[in-house]
Amino acid sequence: MREGDTIVALSTGSLPSGVAVIRLSGPATPGIIRELRGVLPKPRTLHLTRFRFKDEVLDSGLLVFFPAPNSFTGEDCAELQVHGSPAVVRAILRALTDEPGVRLAEAGEFTRRAFENGKLDLTEVEGLGDLLEAETESQRRQAVARAAGGLSTKLGGWRETLLDLRAEIEARLDFSDEGDVTDDLPADFAMALATLRGELAAAIESVTRGRIVREGVRVALAGAPNAGKSSLLNALAKSELAIVTDEPGTTRDVRDVAIDLSGQLVVMVDMAGLRETDSKAEAEGVRRARAELEIADLVLWLEAPDGEPATIPATEAPIWRVATKSDLGVAAGDLAISTRTGDGLDALTARLTSFAQELAGQGEPALVSRERDRQGLEAALFEVDAAIAGLEVSEFTAEHLRLAGVALERLLGRIDTEMVLDRLFSAFCIGK
Numbered sequence: 557m558r559e560g561d562t563i564v565a566l567s568t569g570s571l572p573s574g575v576a577v578i579r580l581s582g583p584a585t586p587g588i589i590r591e592l593r594g595v596l597p598k599p600r601t602l603h604l605t606r607f608r609f610k611d612e613v614l615d616s617g618l619l620v621f622f623p624a625p626n627s628f629t630g631e632d633c634a635e636l637q638v639h640g641s642p643a644v645v646r647a648i649l650r651a652l653t654d655e656p657g658v659r660l661a662e663a664g665e666f667t668r669r670a671f672e673n674g675k676l677d678l679t680e681v682e683g684l685g686d687l688l689e690a691e692t693e694s695q696r697r698q699a700v701a702r703a704a705g706g707l708s709t710k711l712g713g714w715r716e717t718l719l720d721l722r723a724e725i726e727a728r729l730d731f732s733d734e735g736d737v738t739d740d741l742p743a744d745f746a747m748a749l750a751t752l753r754g755e756l757a758a759a760i761e762s763v764t765r766g767r768i769v770r771e772g773v774r775v776a777l778a779g780a781p782n783a784g785k786s787s788l789l790n791a792l793a794k795s796e797l798a799i800v801t802d803e804p805g806t807t808r809d810v811r812d813v814a815i816d817l818s819g820q821l822v823v824m825v826d827m828a829g830l831r832e833t834d835s836k837a838e839a840e841g842v843r844r845a846r847a848e849l850e851i852a853d854l855v856l857w858l859e860a861p862d863g864e865p866a867t868i869p870a871t872e873a874p875i876w877r878v879a880t881k882s883d884l885g886v887a888a889g890d891l892a893i894s895t896r897t898g899d900g901l902d903a904l905t906a907r908l909t910s911f912a913q914e915l916a917g918q919g920e921p922a923l924v925s926r927e928r929d930r931q932g933l934e935a936a937l938f939e940v941d942a943a944i945a946g947l948e949v950s951e952f953t954a955e956h957l958r959l960a961g962v963a964l965e966r967l968l969g970r971i972d973t974e975m976v977l978d979r980l981f982s983a984f985c986i987g988k
C-alpha cells in the first residue's frame with residue numbers, strides 16, 4: 557500500500573556538500589530511530605548519533621525526530637543530517653530502503669503528504685513550489701507570502717463573508733411564505749456584497765502583476781532580418797548564446813533568456829526577422845515570431861541604418877523603437893544602441909528595469925499569479941455578480957453565493973484536486 561509506505565530521500569542539493577539532509581516520513585520512522593538510538597529521542601531536538609546499520613557505522617551525524625502530527629508532513633518524520641559525500645548518502649539511503657516498508661520518495665511526495673494531511677492547502681503548496689524555483693528577490697517575496705498562507709487567509713475571509721450572507725438569506729427564507737425576503741435583509745447586506753465584489757475584482761486585477769513577477773516580463777526582440785536582434789540578446793545575456801552572422805535570416809527558432817534586472821525577472825525573446833521568404837524553415841520561424849509578438853509584454857522594434865525597411869507589426873503590447881548599430885549612423889527611434897561599442901545599452905537596460913518594476917508594482921507582493929487563480933476568482937466574481945443582479949429573488953441569491961464559495965474552495969484545493977496535484981507535484985524535485 558503506497559500511502560502506508562515510509563518514504564525516504566535526500567532533501568538537500570547536489571553532492572558533495574558540507575552536510576546532507578536525509579528525510580524520512582511514515583510509520584516505520586519510530587522503529588528505525590529506536591534501532592539507531594535505542595530509545596526515541598526527545599522530539600524536535602537534534603542528537604549526535606552514530607548511524608549504525610547491521611553492526612556497521614555508516615556515518616555519525618545529527619538525528620531529529622518529529623512525531624506525528626507535529627511535522628512537515630503530519631506523519632512521523634525524521635531527519636538524518638550526515639556528511640555530504642555521495643558514498644555516505646548512497647550507503648544510508650540503501651540501508652534505510654532495506655528496512656521493511658521503506659522506499660525512495662517520488663518527486664514532491666513529502667509535500668503531497670503534507671497536503672493530504674491538511675498541513676498545507678493547495679495555494680500554499682503552489683507557493684512552496686514557487687519558492688523553490690525563485691531566482692529573483694521579487695519572486696522570493698511573492699512566493700513566501702503565498703507559501704505562508706497569505707492567499708489562504710484572504711480566501712478564508714471571503715468564504716466567511718459568503719457564509720454569513722447566505723445565512724442571512726436562509727434564516728429569512730425559513731420564515732417566509734412567498735420566498736421574497738429582500739425587504740427584510742439588513743441594510744448593510746447589499747453593501748457587504750458590493751465590498752466583496754470589489755475585493756474579488758481587485759484580486760483579479762493583481763493576477764497580471766503576480767504573473768509578471770513569477771514568469772518575468774516578456775520582451776520580444778523584433779525587426780527585419782539582420783537588424784541586430786541576436787546581437788542584442790547576447791549583449792544583454794552577456795554570453796554568445798545566439799548565432800550571429802551577416803546573413804539575413806540567421807535566426808529561426810525562438811530563444812528566450814531570463815535576466816535579473818534589479819531583482820525583477822525579464823525574459824528577452826530572440827526570434828526570426830520578419831519578412832516574406834521562400835525558405836520553409838525561415839517561414840516557420842517568422843510564424844513563431846509573430847505568435848511571440850501576441851504574448852509579449854513589450855516589443856522592442858529594432859531598425860538598423862543599413863537595414864531593409866519593414867513595417868512595424870500591430871500588437872497589443874507597447875512598442876519601443878530601437879535604432880541599432882549606432883556606430884554606423886543613427887536611424888530614427890526612441891533609443892539608439894550599438895552592441896559593437898556598447899553605446900546606449902545601459903540606457904536601454906535602465907528603461908527596461910523601470911518598465912519591469914512598474915508592471916510588477918511596488919509594495920505588497922501579489923498573492924495571485926496563476927491562470928488557475930484568475931479562473932477561480934473570475935468564477936467567484938461571476939456568481940457574486942449574479943447574486944447582486946438577482947437580489948430580489950432570494951433563493952437564487954443564496955445559490956449564487958454558495959457557488960461563489962465553491963469556486964473559492966476549488967482554489968484552496970478542497971475539491972477537484974487530482975489533475976492539478978499531479979501536474980504540480982511532478983514539477984517538484986525529489987526530497988521535497
Ligand SMILES: Nc1nc2c(c(=O)[nH]1)N(C=O)[C@@H](CNc1ccc(C(=O)N[C@@H](CCC(=O)O)C(=O)O)cc1)CN2
Pocket residue numbers: 577622625626627628635675
Ligand atoms: N532541516 C529542515 N529544514 C527545513 C525544512 C525541513 O523539512 N527540514 N523545511 C521543509 O520544508 C522548511 C521548514 N518547514 C517546516 C515546516 C513545518 C515543520 C514542522 O515541524 N511543523 C510542525 C510543528 C510546527 C511548530 O512547531 O510550530 C507542524 O506543523 O505541526 C518543519 C519544517 C525549511 N527548512
Ligand SMILES: Nc1nc2c(ncn2[C@@H]2O[C@H](COP(=O)(O)OP(=O)(O)OP(=O)(O)O)[C@@H](O)[C@H]2O)c(=O)[nH]1
Pocket residue numbers: 779780781782783784785786787788799800801802803804805806807808827828829880881882883884893894895896897
Ligand atoms: N556595426 C555593427 N554591426 C552590428 C551591430 N549589431 C549587430 N551587428 C551586425 O549585424 C549583423 C546581423 O546581426 P544579428 O544580431 O545576427 O541580426 P539579427 O537581427 O539577429 O538577424 P536575423 O537573425 O537574421 O534576423 C551581424 O553581422 C552583426 O555583427 C552593431 O551594433 N554594430
Ligand SMILES: [Mg+2]
Pocket residue numbers: 785786787798799800806807826827
Ligand atoms: Mg538573429
